[in-house]
Amino acid sequence: MFRCFAVTPPALFKCLSDETRVRAALLVIQEGELCVCELVCALDDSQPKVSRHLAQLRAYGLLVDRRQGQWVYYSLNPDLPSWVRDVLQATLQANAEWLKQDRARLEQMGDRPVRVASCC
DSSP states (O other): OOOOOOOOHHHHHHHTOSHHHHHHHHHHHHHSOEEHHHHHHHHTOOHHHHHHHHHHHHHHTSEEEEEETTEEEEEEOTTSOHHHHHHHHHHHHHTTTTTHHHHHHHHHOSSOOOOOOOOO
């Protein structure tokens, strides 16, 4: 279970006010699901910093995680209100150029973890 703050515009924008958090969230939304190691590579940042920001996004309720062996995968919380998903999708679509280098690093990453289908 995650801790979810009231989903209000001020809370959402405060959560996304850090560049690392908004870049991570947008990359997760674009890819559907990413693990910490993929985000470390894409964001070109340290694992502790990326993990700290992912924990904040999870605590807010924006992202959810799942474990698969040694990997922890993050995806957009499916229970978010539609207006939050709409804001995030619009932000992603309007800022493709801003995320271009992050996406390129992710695409060039070798040894990306292999995802196993969640369940039946």
